[in-house]
Amino acid sequence: MMKILKLLKRPVSYGLITFTLLLAVSCEQDVDRLGGEDDLAQLVIPDDFNHATTREVSVSLLLLDNQDNPLSHVKLQLFDANPVSGGRQILVGATNDQGIFSAELSIPAYLDTLVLATSYIGLINHVLLPVKADRLQYTIGGSQPQELFSLDGQNAALAEIEGAVRGENARTSATFKTLGSWNSQGIPAYLESNRDVISAGLLERINASLPEGKPVPQFHPDYLADDVKTNVEITQTADVWVTFVHEGAGWTNSLGFYTYPTNNPPVSRDDISEITFIFPNVSFQGSGGGLRSGDKVRIGRFEAGTSIGFVLMAQGWTSSNASAGGGRYMHFTHPGLNNEDDPSIRLHNVLLYDNEDDIVLLGFEDVRRDNTPINCDNDFNDAVFYVSSNPVTAIESSSYLPIDTPVDSDNDGISDIYDDYPNDPLLAFDNYFPSVQSWGVLAFEDLWPGKGDFDLNDLIVAYRYHYITNVSGQIWQLNAQFTVRAIGASYQNGFGFSLDIPPSEVASVSGLRHSADYITLNQKNLEAGQVKSVIIPFDNAYNLVDRPGGYFVNTQTEGPFVVADTVNVNIRFNRAIQTSALGTAPYNPFIIVDQERGREIHLPDHPPTEKADPKYFGSSHDSSRPSSNRYYKTNNNLPWAIHFSEEFDYPEESHPIDDAYLYFDVWAESGGQLRKDWYLNQEKNVNSKGIYRRR
Numbered sequence: 001m002m003k004i005l006k007l008l009k010r011p012v013s014y015g016l017i018t019f020t021l022l023l024a025v026s027c028e029q030d031v032d033r034l035g036g037e038d039d040l041a042q043l044v045i046p047d048d049f050n051h052a053t054t055r056e057v058s059v060s061l062l063l064l065d066n067q068d069n070p071l072s073h074v075k076l077q078l079f080d081a082n083p084v085s086g087g088r089q090i091l092v093g094a095t096n097d098q099g100i101f102s103a104e105l106s107i108p109a110y111l112d113t114l115v116l117a118t119s120y121i122g123l124i125n126h127v128l129l130p131v132k133a134d135r136l137q138y139t140i141g142g143s144q145p146q147e148l149f150s151l152d153g154q155n156a157a158l159a160e161i162e163g164a165v166r167g168e169n170a171r172t173s174a175t176f177k178t179l180g181s182w183n184s185q186g187i188p189a190y191l192e193s194n195r196d197v198i199s200a201g202l203l204e205r206i207n208a209s210l211p212e213g214k215p216v217p218q219f220h221p222d223y224l225a226d227d228v229k230t231n232v233e234i235t236q237t238a239d240v241w242v243t244f245v246h247e248g249a250g251w252t253n254s255l256g257f258y259t260y261p262t263n264n265p266p267v268s269r270d271d272i273s274e275i276t277f278i279f280p281n282v283s284f285q286g287s288g289g290g291l292r293s294g295d296k297v298r299i300g301r302f303e304a305g306t307s308i309g310f311v312l313m314a315q316g317w318t319s320s321n322a323s324a325g326g327g328r329y330m331h332f333t334h335p336g337l338n339n340e341d342d343p344s345i346r347l348h349n350v351l352l353y354d355n356e357d358d359i360v361l362l363g364f365e366d367v368r369r370d371n372t373p374i375n376c377d378n379d380f381n382d383a384v385f386y387v388s389s390n391p392v393t394a395i396e397s398s399s400y401l402p403i404d405t406p407v408d409s410d411n412d413g414i415s416d417i418y419d420d421y422p423n424d425p426l427l428a429f430d431n432y433f434p435s436v437q438s439w440g441v442l443a444f445e446d447l448w449p450g451k452g453d454f455d456l457n458d459l460i461v462a463y464r465y466h467y468i469t470n471v472s473g474q475i476w477q478l479n480a481q482f483t484v485r486a487i488g489a490s491y492q493n494g495f496g497f498s499l500d501i502p503p504s505e506v507a508s509v510s511g512l513r514h515s516a517d518y519i520t521l522n523q524k525n526l527e528a529g530q531v532k533s534v535i536i537p538f539d540n541a542y543n544l545v546d547r548p549g550g551y552f553v554n555t556q557t558e559g560p561f562v563v564a565d566t567v568n569v570n571i572r573f574n575r576a577i578q579t580s581a582l583g584t585a586p587y588n589p590f591i592i593v594d595q596e597r598g599r600e601i602h603l604p605d606h607p608p609t610e611k612a613d614p615k616y617f618g619s620s621h622d623s624s625r626p627s628s629n630r631y632y633k634t635n636n637n638l639p640w641a642i643h644f645s646e647e648f649d650y651p652e653e654s655h656p657i658d659d660a661y662l663y664f665d666v667w668a669e670s671g672g673q674l675r676k677d678w679y680l681n682q683e684k685n686v687n688s689k690g691i692y693r694r695r
Contacts, residue, residue, distance in 0.1 A: 039658055039665065040454055045637035046671040047630075050605040052109065053672075053679060054645050056584065058135050059103040061116070063095050063123065064142035065200050066294045070099025071120070071141065072200070073471065075418040079115040080107065080435070082126065082151045084250075087115055088435035093473050094414055094428065103473060104580050105136075106433070108645055110676035115151060116140070119212035121246040121381055122203040122293050124284045126151040141293075150287035169339045169368075170313070170326030172269050174258070177276040179297065184322045185290035186252070186281020188297060195294030196243045196388075202357055204415070206384065208404040209352055210363045211417045212248060215378035216350065222401060223350045223380070229399045230333045230349055232308040232360060232387050233262050238394030240308065242278050242362075242385050243296040249366050249382040252289060253282045254316030254324040257299055262307040269337050272309075280324035281317040282383045288319070304394075309333045310349065312364045312383055331364060345369040350380050353400035359386040360395055361403055412471045421468075426476055426576070431467040433585045434645045439464050439483075441648040444591050445640045446491050448601045448632065449622035455651045455660075456642060457488035457555045457692070459541055459591055461495055467579070474576035482537045484544050484564040486692070488555035488653050494519070494539040494592035498532050498609055500583035504574070506533050511569040513538040518597050530610050537567045540595065554692065555653040561694045586643060604632050604639040638668075649681040652692045660690030 059078070063071040074095045081087030095101045107114070114136060116127045123141050128149045139146055180190035209220070216223050234240070247253070256275040258266075266272050278297050283289025302308065309332060316327035329339050331348035338346040348369070352361040366382035367375045389395050406415040410425040421427035434440045439462040445451075446458040466479040482495065494516075499506075509525035516539050520528045527534040538544060542553075544565045551559030588606045593599040598613025608631065617624040617631075624631045632640050651660035658664045663675035663685060678685055 040638060040656060041636065043636055043638070043665055043669055045668045047637060049637060049668070049671040050603070051639045051642055051668070051672070053643060053676075054106045055109045055134060057105045057107055057114075057131055058137075059091075059101065059105050060135070060137045061095075061101045062139045063099045063101070063118070063120075064139060065122070065203060066141065066143055066195060066198050066292065068143050069200055070097070071095060071123075071203065072097045072099055073413040073415075074099075074118060074120050074123075075414065075429075076101060077117045077119070078105070079117060080111060082115055083117060084126070084151065088437050090114075090433070090435050092429045092431050093469075094418075094471055096472065104584075106584055106645060107131075108677075109672060120203070121206045121210060121212070121248070121384055122198060123246075124148065124150050124287055125212075125248055127286070145285065145292065148286050150284065169329030172272065172275065172326060172330065174269070174272045174275045176256070176325070177274050178280075179276060179278070179299065182280050182322070183290070184319075186279070186283070186317050186319075186322065186324070187290040187295075188279065190297060192241070192296040192298060194296075195292065196296050198243075198245060198294050199357075202354065204406050205354060205356075205403045206245065206361060208406040208415060208417065209361070210350070210379060210381040210384065212381060213377060213379055214417060216365075216380045217378055219379075220404075223352070224347050228401065229351055230335065230347065231265075231310075232351070232395060233399060234302045234304060234306045234308065234389070234394050235396050236304045236391065236394045237301065238389040238391060239298060239301050240394075241296050241298050241388050243294060243359075243388065244279060244282070244291050244385055245293055246381065246384040247282050247284055247287065247289075247291070248384075249282075251315040251328075251366060252317035252319065253364075253366050253383055254313040254327060255279045255282050255383065255385070256311050256313065258309050258311065259302065259306055260309065262305050265307070266309075266334055267336065269332075272337075275311055277324050281319075282312075283317070289317070308387075310362065312348065312366055314366050329368065331366065339368060340370045342370065348380075351400050352403040353397045354386070354403040355397060357386075358392040358397075359388045360400060361386050414471050426470055427468050428471040429469050429473075431469055433465045433467070438646060439481075440586060440646065441485070441644045441650075442586065442589050443642050443644070443648060443650055444493075444601055446489050446493055446591060446593050446601065448593065448599070448640045449616050449620035451621040451634060451638070452640075453654065454638065454656045455488060455555075455654060456657050457486050457650045457653065458491070459489070459493050459495070460484070460486035460554075460650050461541075461589070463586055463589075465585055469579075470576050472576070474578055475582070476573060476576055478571040478573075478582075480535075480537070480569040480571070481566055482569070483566040484541045484553070486555050486650060487541055487545065487547070487553040489552065491594040492540045492542050493594060494536060495541065496527070496534055496536040496590055496592065496609075497586060498530075498534045498583075498588040498590075499571075500587075501533050501577065501581055503530065503533050505577060507572040507574045509535055509569065509571050511567065512536065513544065513565070513567050515540055515543050516595055518592075518595050527609075527611070532609070534609050534611075535569060535571065536592075537569050539592070552653060554694070555650075557652060557693045557695055559695070585645075589641075589643070591641075601640050602632050603641045603643055604637075605630060607631060644679060648679055649686075649691050651690055655687075655690035660687055661685055662687060 078091040079087035281289040313327035335346040364383040416422040443456040444459040468477040590602040663678040
């Protein structure tokens with residue numbers, strides 16, 4: 001009987017028959033549940049609470065080189081968690097000429113930290129940034145870097161446990177020597193008193209040569225050719241230094257060197273009698289160690305005819321006793337001494353010459369190259385140094401391939417390797433909301449101004465926005481995807497959203513799915529007669545999905561599961577638009593009830609469009625007061641719609657929201673201050689019997 005009654009679902013107080021049917025449904029719903037409509041009616045919710053599950057964060061990040069000069073046009077990404085363990089990328093952008101990246105960001109209200117990934121050689125990566133007072137304001141890099149925590153340091157600690165047992169791959173008969181002592185973080189006491197200046201220009205060249213995530217065998221195979229020089233040959237008596245630039249590894253590696261007569265190179269590890277540690281712990285401050293870019297060690301004075309080889313000891317540093325050793329395995333700059341069975345992949349370092357600074361760049365891959373594709377990314381920037389000499393002519397520059405110069409084909413300020421649109425000066429990056437990997441969800445009750453059963457499944461719309469931006473983060477194109485996840489009502493509802501810009505800013509809209517005649521569009525496919533840019537992706541949800549006989553769509557576990565079409569809407573603008581000018585995603589979404597154009601349902605305290613019929617405000621259970629900017633709330637401040645910027649497992653048919661989710665009431669009565677993660681489908685939060693389960 002319940003199924004039949006629900007099919008007749010109509011507004012409350014529109015006739016005795018409708019009222020009686022709804023009363024019967026309400027009575028049946030009281031069976032086997034924890035919450036209910038009566039409980040919801042008793043909630044005391046603050047008047048100013050708008051039921052937002054997200055919060056707005058102001059982002060301001062300053063990126064500096066080690067002399068406090070700005071690093072301009074550096075691409076950076078923000079994640080909601082460690083990307084190594086599945087965190088979602090939620091923002092992509094680049095610093096401006098002053099080294100500043102600014103943005104407004106919407107995140108789940110319970111989220112109190114974000115992860116910054118610059119993937120930029122010279123800067124610490126995967127930095128955990130706490131959100132303080134709805135702001136993310138930090139300086140990355142600089143001569144006195146902030147004490148920030150990198151998740152790479154956390155990964156290094158895990159790797160140390162995993163790699164505690166040293167194997168045959170680290171075997172050597174050489175004697176380990178040191179240049180002096182070091183502290184508990186592995187910072188040498190013998191560092192030069194002044195750090196080297198690592199300029200923005202040098203960093204640009206290094207990043208152009210060994211970019212993060214670009215496999216050298218494909219990106220620059222000439223670096224790995226059989227005839228390349230992999231060791232440093234001294235042609236006249238000289239002092240030699242090694243300068244730390246960067247580490248992008250999960251392990252806490254060690255760097256050492258060995259020497260040999262240039263005309264008598266080692267052919268086995270037994271030919272190397274001594275290995276001297278340079279940096280016992282090749283790890284950034286905050287990333288398992290304490291090094292800063294520019295830290296420099298004099299490794300000695302060498303006579304002509306001497307060559308210097310280097311060895312990176314993977315996981316060579318042990319923090320528990322502040323010691324360095326052979327580690328998991330050792331990577332020599334003589335590839336024949338390395339561990340891989342295949343000789344073609346034994347090379348673990350590249351040497352490049354930079355004639356502007358007269359240095360030899362040394363980059364290492366720290367993972368065995370036969371551990372692919374899971375562990376080894378082959379980008380040869382897990383540990384990056386450079387070698388310098390006095391006199392500079394002691395190292396023959398013609399022996400090495402030259403370092404790269406950044407290429408910017410479209411002259412928009414972003415190097416091609418980081419530009420998603422390298423040949424278009426108007427476009428630079430792809431951004432997504434909530435993320436490229438996930439969808440947001442909008443849940444609606446459609447009996448407004450009647451209260452309804454508050455299972456919030458009358459229309460479930462999943463969405464994802466794709467922004468195509470220029471180097472400054474301004475939007476040229478907005479692509480939106482919408483899919484109907486569920487329809488728990490018989491009304492034929494439409495769906496729209498409103499951008500905060502006038503229609504004159506929009507060039508065109510395409511991809512709408514309209515079948516009725518109650519929506520009037522202008523030539524751009526915006527809704528006509530609106531002050532703001534109003535887009536109606538679909539005018540009838542039931543046209544996107546086949547309704548199974550006798551059931552609603554995906555709200556009753558006993559019914560069949562149905563997949564709806566995805567509506568792909570493309571919005572082009574006449575000029576680049578500031579993201580803040582559009583409003584906040586998901587941009588004042590609303591449904592149009594049963595094809596009655598004047599009957600809009602928005603998120604609480606979100607204003608209606610010009611097409612809304614004001615007669616509904618303040619009627620039945622609605623307590624909207626347009627003069628006070630109060631909209632779409634009951635007298636005790638319950639909403640008719642809720643937005644989630646991540647997946648939401650909505651209630652089963654006839655289970656009110658507080659039956660399915662045990663802490664909705666705590667969250668609502670606290671004005672969103674408590675139980676901010678109430679809607680996550682976790683055992684602590686839910687009554688599993690109240691959640692819709694796909695059959």
